[in-house]
Each structure stands twice: as structure tokens, then as C-alpha cells.
Amino acid sequence: MNGYGGSVLRVNLSTGKIKKEPLDTQMAKNYFGGRGFASYVLYKEVPAGIDPLGDENKLLLISGPLTGMFVPGGGKATFASKSPATGSYGDSNVGGMIGAEMKYAGYDLIIFEGKAPKPTYLFIDDDKVELRSAEPHWGKGAITCEKDLKDELGEDFQIATIGPAGERLIPIACIHHDWGRQAGRTGVGAVMGSKNLKAIVVHGTKSVPVADLKSYRRAYNKMFKFLRESPARKVWVDYGTPGVVEWVNEIGGFPTRNFSSGFLKSWEKVSGPTMRKEIVITDKCCFACPTACGKYSHVKTKGREFYVEGPEYETIAMIGSDNGLDDIRDIAYANYLCDEMGLDTISAGNIAAFAIECFNKGIITEKDTGGVSLKFGDSESVFHLIELMGKQEKIGELLSHGVKYASEKLGQGSEKFACHVKGLEISGYEFHRAPAMALAYMTADIGAHHNRAWAITYDIEAGRDKIEGKAERVILLQHIRPLFDIMGACRLQWVEVGLSLETYPPLFNAITGFDLSWEDMLKTAERVWNLTRCFWVREVPDFGRSWDKPPARFLEDPVTDGPTKGAKMSPEDVEQLLDDYYRLRGWNSNGIPTEDKLKELGLEWVVADLKKRGRL
Amino acid sequence: MTIKTLQTNDALCTGCHICQLACAMCHFRETNPKKGALRIAGKFPSPGHFHIDVCNQCGDCAAACPTEAIYKDNGVYKVDEEKCDYCLLCVDACPYGVIFTHPSMNVIFKCDYCGLCVHYCPTGAIFE
Known part of the structure; x- marks a missing residue:
């Protein structure tokens, strides 16, 4: 085929x-x-x-x-x-x-x-x-x-x-x-x-057949030519994803101290240029990528020497800034610990910050941590928490299940600063004053993850306090970005380097022999989005609107400092975002896809299944 | 286009394998880096860089070939597939391991200095 x-x-x-x-x-x-x-x-x-x-x-x-x-x-x-x-x-x-x-x-x-x-x-x-x-x-x-x-x-x-x-x-x-x-x-x-x-x-050694060799070659040559000549590509190769630290911090989107702020004063110590100068030895990329965003590092620090790929932006944000760490070598070491242990750095960083805040509030104590005092800005606290989680020792056993589970067990108000949606820890974008990004996290189909719709740029472009139009953009992004995951290509060439989306259908059709427009392809992405939503409907008995809400931190605790100081989301804005989003998606007011929408997408078999289960 | 020399700089290689894709497409019209006539190897976790092996047209393969299937044309060693009896003596003789075989073929293949890898390399790690 x-x-x-x-x-x-x-x-x-x-x-x-x-x-x-x-x-x-x-x-x-x-x-x-x-x-x-x-x-x-x-x-x-x-x-x-x-x-x-x-x-x-x-x-x-x-x-x-x-x-x-x-x-x-x-x-x-x-x-x-x-x-x-x-x-x-x-x-x-x-x-x-x-x-x-x-x-x-x-x-x-x-x-x-x-x-x-x-x-x-x-x-x-x-x-x-x-x-x-x-x-x-x-x-x-x-x-x-x-x-x-x-x-x-x-x-x-x-x-x-x-x-x-x-x-x-x-x-x-x-x-x-x-x-x-x-x-x-x-x-x-x-x-x-x-x-x-x-x-x-x-x-594997086999060749992959294509439908139209000539059009395929023409299409990829056009793409590679554009990328070869793009100045933006060079920046991404130089600094990789950490190149965005400066911008994200400047707009107050850099999660700091468990999302209590979006600004790290000492951001320059963890920026792309600093990292490049201090620890990076090799640019490393994925298959067939001309934009090597991977940074491979060799680090010597405090008697430790190790090699690690990264840290990437997400790790710098969540292991680093969100725990108040600003030493790129320490962040790299925590990255290495997580990689070798096999822990997700985003969730591990988010959980560590949650634990430190719990410690600061007396919800957990030295008795829980094995005698270690936890502090923001203290790398040893973070290393220790990663070890505890990876080995499921002491408080690490509880924490390793994620902030939702841990906060439900710990109680004492910790649910309010457990930064997750649907049980998945929020990744590296602070959104007290970024409604499109908030909505992206609220509605992402695996829980709070940024890559379904990196909508924070739209908040800046369209006006960050504006609610109108945000849902529409989030939906569009939730189709475009996942479409890349569906096709098996990286979106970086488009979203970061500026390769036109119009270049993809001719390529896709030449390879597969399909005859699809970009709109047709987005329809497939919409089908997938609705299907994953229905998976939630099937699995979670009370699934609906209440599952799409942001944590209380973003509604109740104003940002402590930086360019968004004092900002918080209003409950009205949250409801408005969800109303707009559900309406535009063709879902009911509880966020459940309607029969009409599912049928429009060719998901009749899902309608039948959910009806049988009494979920539609 | 045929180039005169082929040089490499390991420090610039990012391991994308685009050179192999381009090589295989040029010579076989197929999408398959395993049919590219050069090798990219990662040296990880340490020392943490890539290594590129390319043909420098030294001619050791031709010298080892018992059937004269590898011949010199304008400074470049090429393969006469009719004459190749797949004895693989050239593979053993090559100092850089860049005489290639593939499960779907019964002749060897090697670099013919077409220069496509140079054209497509995004970082200049392979150059003339």
C-alpha cells in the first residue's frame, strides 16, 4: 500500500x-x-x-x-x-x-x-x-x-x-x-x-512505495528548498526549543514556583544561548529533519559528569523554573535522572513543584521526605524528589501517582494548587492571563498538554484578555497540530520555521495516492478529535463540562510577579470559553459530542456504541 | 552533477539521514536510506556525536575485485553490475566500510560522486 x-x-x-x-x-x-x-x-x-x-x-x-x-x-x-x-x-x-x-x-x-x-x-x-x-x-x-x-x-x-x-x-x-x-x-x-x-x-531494510514518484519528488524538493533558505531554521538549530525561554518569560508565560508566577527573574541563566554556550556539544535531530532542535549536552557539575539530550524547553520550564531552579547544569542533571529512571520530566517537574508548595504550607513535612527540607530554588530538593518518586519511597510513593491523586489523598486545600487537567500535569505554559492557552489545556484530549494547541501565541496576537475568537482558534489548532501526529511528521517545520501548510496535501497525496484537500485532511483530524472525546465519554461515568475546568490556582491565586502580576482567570471567562468551544465543536452544553456531529464525521458506529451504553 | 571530492565534518552532522534518503532516491528512485551509499553512525551516549563514512575513491575495492566489475571513470570508481558476481571481496577491502549490500539486491553498490548528499545535507557536514 x-x-x-x-x-x-x-x-x-x-x-x-x-x-x-x-x-x-x-x-x-x-x-x-x-x-x-x-x-x-x-x-x-x-x-x-x-x-x-x-x-x-x-x-x-x-x-x-x-x-x-x-x-x-x-x-x-x-x-x-x-x-x-x-x-x-x-x-x-x-x-x-x-x-x-x-x-x-x-x-x-x-x-x-x-x-x-x-x-x-x-x-x-x-x-x-x-x-x-x-x-x-x-x-x-x-x-x-x-x-x-x-x-x-x-x-x-x-x-x-x-x-x-x-x-x-x-x-x-x-x-x-x-x-x-x-x-x-x-x-x-x-x-x-x-x-x-x-x-x-x-x-528494517525495505523501501516504502509511493503512488506518484514525480509529484512526491517535486513536493519534498519544494519543502527542503524553503527550509534550506529559511533564516528561522538557523535559530532553531542553534538553540532548539530552549530558544523560546526568553519570549515565554517576557510575556509572563514561564511557569514559576508551581504556576504561582509566569516570570523567572534570572531567566537568562536558563536561556537557549546560555545553554548552547555552557553545555551543548552536538546538534541532534530526528529522522529526515533539517531543523535539528535536539541539543545533546555533556555536563560536569558539582562532582557529577554525565551526557544528556536536552534539556528541552519543557524540561527547563517544568523541572527548572517551575521549581525555581535557574542553573542549567542542575536542570540538565535532573533531566538525566528522569531519563535514566524513565520518568516524564514534565509531570515529574510539575509534581516536584507541587510537593515543595505542600512542604511550604506544612501539608508534608520532613517526616515524609526522609528528613530533607524542601525549598523552591534548591536543586537538591528536586533531585531528592525525583529519586523518591522513581523509587516510590517515602512521600515519593504518593507523589508518583501524579498531583491529582496525591492532592486528593493529602487534602488540606492542596487540590487548589494541584496543577493538572483530567489528571495529567500541566506542561510548560503559565496561563493566568492567556485564555486561548487555558482553553487549549482545558480541552486537550489527553489532559493538560500544550502540543494539541500551542495557542499562547494567539493570545498575544489577538489580545490576551479577549475571550471572543479564542475557541475558534483553539479548535483550528487542535486539528492542525494533531494532524501532524496523525501523518507522522513534526510540526516544527510549519509552526516554528514557517513552512506553508499548503505544501502538505500535494506531498501527502503523491505518497498515498489519496486525493485530499487540506480541508479534507482537517476533517480527519476532527474525526479523530471527536473519537478521542468519545473514548472519555465511554470511560468516565460523569464525564462532561466539569472535567474541562482549570485548577483553582488559575482562578483564585493572582500571579505574584512579572508582566502578568495580579492576573487571574474569572469563572465567567472560563464558562464563556467552554460555551463557545462546545458550540463551535457541535457538542452539547455538557461537552458531549452530539449524534449529528458524530454522524457528520462518519462515526455512526460510535453513536451506536455510546447509545448502547446509555452515554449518548 | 558529479563532484570532484567528498569531505566530511563529523561535528556538523546531526544524524538526520537525509543524505542517505537523497542518495537512494537518486540511484534507485526509492525511499529507503538503507540503499544510500554512505553511512551515518551515532556515537552515544559518549562521546556524543555522529560519525560519517563516505567513499574517497581510493580504489582499494577495484584492486580487490576479481571480475573487474569496479572500474575507474573520470576519477570515480563505478560498478558494472553485469560483471559483479557478489563475492564481496570489495566489501572486505574497503577501509571505510562504504561498499554496500542490500537484501533486495545481488550486486554491491557504492558512491559514484553524484553530489546529491552534499546538496541535501542541511548543515554542510558533507561537502565538496
Whole structure:
């Protein structure tokens, strides 16, 4: 099938049975790939109400039609499962090489089912697919395990691993790949651990067929030519995502001290240029990307020496600024600890800041931390909390379940400053005075994550106190950005470097042989968005409007300093944003997709399913 | 376009593999970096950089070839696929490991200095 590896690999870890199935062409036409396949397969195949860490959950690894192709940024893969962090739809995107590699081996989708009786890894070398013992690797750090498997199998194998956090089924555990790329969010690493699956190793040598070679070459050449000549690309290669620290801080969007502020006075110490000068040794990118945003660092600090990819902006914001840290080397060390342990730096950083605030308010004490006093701005506090969470020791056991769970157990008002939506910790954008960004977090389909709609730029552009028009923009972004995850390409070329969206349909059609306009493609993204929403409706009995609300911190605690000092969201604004959003989405006032909308999107089968369950 | 020399600077390589995509597309009209006639290897976690292996047209492969399948044309060593009997002596002889094989082929392939990798490399890590 043009643009696809052509096969689905179904791996039953309980029985050890591996089945190769042809890719469902109808699924490819309706959902394209990536998180499109994730939404469809999870809804269809994962029974309602199951335990995310039980045998019945499935873990998916998916490439997309642009993955592995001669396409700028064509290196994205998606991991997906029912999330142990949120209890509903979960996926996480990863760059690096594994998405391309699995496609060269002929697979667009790998479905892991059941649970291996012993620690296991999946070995793929083109058509040779087998389950192997991972007992010698169990307990190893994620990076160490990758290194050992590379040494054993060869440089050409692409490897995804979990660290000890995934083995312990910690809901903020990530999946590690390519020396520092992570599928960080929604606890996909814990699901992998729950299946006793330590690693996935892939090598593939096959060519991927395209429908129209001439148009394909013309389309990608146009893209590469634009990027080659773009001055914006150079900035992104120089500083990577940390290049945005200055701007985000300037507008008061840089989360500081558990989202009590959006401004870090000493931001220059953690800026892109500082990081480049102090610790970066190599620019490193994902497959087929001309805009190497990955920064590989070699750090010597306070008697420690280590290599780490990053820190990225998100890590600087959440491990760094949100905990009041402003030493780029310390942030890099915390990054390294999380990577090796296999913890998502976004959630880990957010939780650490929550814990420090709890400590400041006397909700947790030295008795809970093993005698350590926690302070904002103190890197040792953060290192200690990461260790406690990764090993689930002392208060770390509670914290490792995320701020929603921890605050519900701790009580004493801690729910008000537990910065999450739907149980997923908020990532690196402060939004007391950024309604579009707030709405993006409130409605993101995996919980509070920025990459579904990076709408903060629109707040600045359109007026940050304005409510009108924000929902419309958020919806548009929620279709465009996930469409990149669906296609298997990185959005950076568009959103950061300015590559025109109009260049994508000719490329996509030339590769797949489909005949779609950009609007048609956005319709697929809308279908996927509604389907993931319906997954929530199916899984969560009281799901609706109340699940889309921001934490009390953003409504009750005004920003303490910086350019947005004194700002907070009003309850009226929150309701207005949701009213607009639901109306424009064709959902009812409780945020449930209507029968008409679902039918318009070809989701009649979901209507039937939800009706049967009494949820529609 | 054919170039005269091919040089590399490991420090500039970001590991994107675009050079291999371009090479394979130029010579086979296929999307498959495994059919690119140069190698990119990551040296991670330490020392933390990439290494590029390219052909410098030294001719060791031609010297080792028992069937004269590798011949010199205008300073560039090329492969006569009709004559190649896939003995792989050239693979062993190449000091840089840049004589390539692929499971779908029964002849070897190598760099012919077409220069597409230079054109497409986003960082100038491969240059003339």
C-alpha cells in the first residue's frame, strides 16, 4: 500500500503468539496513521472500563504515512494506550528513528496485548520477529538498556526502552528512545512495564512505495528548498526549543514556583544561548529533519559528569523554573535522572513543584521526605524528589501517582494548587492571563498538554484578555497540530520555521495516492478529535463540562510577579470559553459530542456504541 | 552533477539521514536510506556525536575485485553490475566500510560522486 509499510504486527505477550496482519485499508483512508490509528484501535479493541495496568489494556506503537519518507521532519511515531495517569485516552508522540525503522521493516502498527510471564523484549529484523528474554536487562536504566542492546545487536537497530519507573508501573513513566527522545506523557511507560516489556528493537531494510514518484519528488524538493533558505531554521538549530525561554518569560508565560508566577527573574541563566554556550556539544535531530532542535549536552557539575539530550524547553520550564531552579547544569542533571529512571520530566517537574508548595504550607513535612527540607530554588530538593518518586519511597510513593491523586489523598486545600487537567500535569505554559492557552489545556484530549494547541501565541496576537475568537482558534489548532501526529511528521517545520501548510496535501497525496484537500485532511483530524472525546465519554461515568475546568490556582491565586502580576482567570471567562468551544465543536452544553456531529464525521458506529451504553 | 571530492565534518552532522534518503532516491528512485551509499553512525551516549563514512575513491575495492566489475571513470570508481558476481571481496577491502549490500539486491553498490548528499545535507557536514 503506497505510503505504508503495509502490515500490522499483533504481539500477544501472554501466549507469545505473533501475528502479521495486512493493514486495514479502510482504517488508513479514514484515520491515516499515528494518533488517528491510536484513537480507532483503542476504541475498537480495548474493552470499556478495564484497568490501564491490567492485561486487557493494549500498547500501540504507530508510524504514519509521512514517517520514514523523504519529508522534512518525517520521523514521528506514536505510542498509545488507555492511560494509567488519567484513566482514559492516552497517547504520546516520540521523534528519533523508530517510527521510520518499523516502516522499513514493513509495519505501520504494532499492537501489544496481554502480559509476558517474564521480562521480555520484542526483536524485529524485517520479517524476523521474536520475543526474547529481557531478564538480564530488567532493572536497568532506560539509557543504559539502550546502550547495552545496541552493543549486543548493532548500531543499525532502533530501540525503545523503559527504565525502572516503567517497571514499577509508575503512572508518569515514559518510554525512552534514541538517547534522549521520550514518549513522555500519559504513562505509556507504565503500560509497557505492566506487560513485562522492557524494550522494542527494530531493524528494517525495505523501501516504502509511493503512488506518484514525480509529484512526491517535486513536493519534498519544494519543502527542503524553503527550509534550506529559511533564516528561522538557523535559530532553531542553534538553540532548539530552549530558544523560546526568553519570549515565554517576557510575556509572563514561564511557569514559576508551581504556576504561582509566569516570570523567572534570572531567566537568562536558563536561556537557549546560555545553554548552547555552557553545555551543548552536538546538534541532534530526528529522522529526515533539517531543523535539528535536539541539543545533546555533556555536563560536569558539582562532582557529577554525565551526557544528556536536552534539556528541552519543557524540561527547563517544568523541572527548572517551575521549581525555581535557574542553573542549567542542575536542570540538565535532573533531566538525566528522569531519563535514566524513565520518568516524564514534565509531570515529574510539575509534581516536584507541587510537593515543595505542600512542604511550604506544612501539608508534608520532613517526616515524609526522609528528613530533607524542601525549598523552591534548591536543586537538591528536586533531585531528592525525583529519586523518591522513581523509587516510590517515602512521600515519593504518593507523589508518583501524579498531583491529582496525591492532592486528593493529602487534602488540606492542596487540590487548589494541584496543577493538572483530567489528571495529567500541566506542561510548560503559565496561563493566568492567556485564555486561548487555558482553553487549549482545558480541552486537550489527553489532559493538560500544550502540543494539541500551542495557542499562547494567539493570545498575544489577538489580545490576551479577549475571550471572543479564542475557541475558534483553539479548535483550528487542535486539528492542525494533531494532524501532524496523525501523518507522522513534526510540526516544527510549519509552526516554528514557517513552512506553508499548503505544501502538505500535494506531498501527502503523491505518497498515498489519496486525493485530499487540506480541508479534507482537517476533517480527519476532527474525526479523530471527536473519537478521542468519545473514548472519555465511554470511560468516565460523569464525564462532561466539569472535567474541562482549570485548577483553582488559575482562578483564585493572582500571579505574584512579572508582566502578568495580579492576573487571574474569572469563572465567567472560563464558562464563556467552554460555551463557545462546545458550540463551535457541535457538542452539547455538557461537552458531549452530539449524534449529528458524530454522524457528520462518519462515526455512526460510535453513536451506536455510546447509545448502547446509555452515554449518548 | 558529479563532484570532484567528498569531505566530511563529523561535528556538523546531526544524524538526520537525509543524505542517505537523497542518495537512494537518486540511484534507485526509492525511499529507503538503507540503499544510500554512505553511512551515518551515532556515537552515544559518549562521546556524543555522529560519525560519517563516505567513499574517497581510493580504489582499494577495484584492486580487490576479481571480475573487474569496479572500474575507474573520470576519477570515480563505478560498478558494472553485469560483471559483479557478489563475492564481496570489495566489501572486505574497503577501509571505510562504504561498499554496500542490500537484501533486495545481488550486486554491491557504492558512491559514484553524484553530489546529491552534499546538496541535501542541511548543515554542510558533507561537502565538496
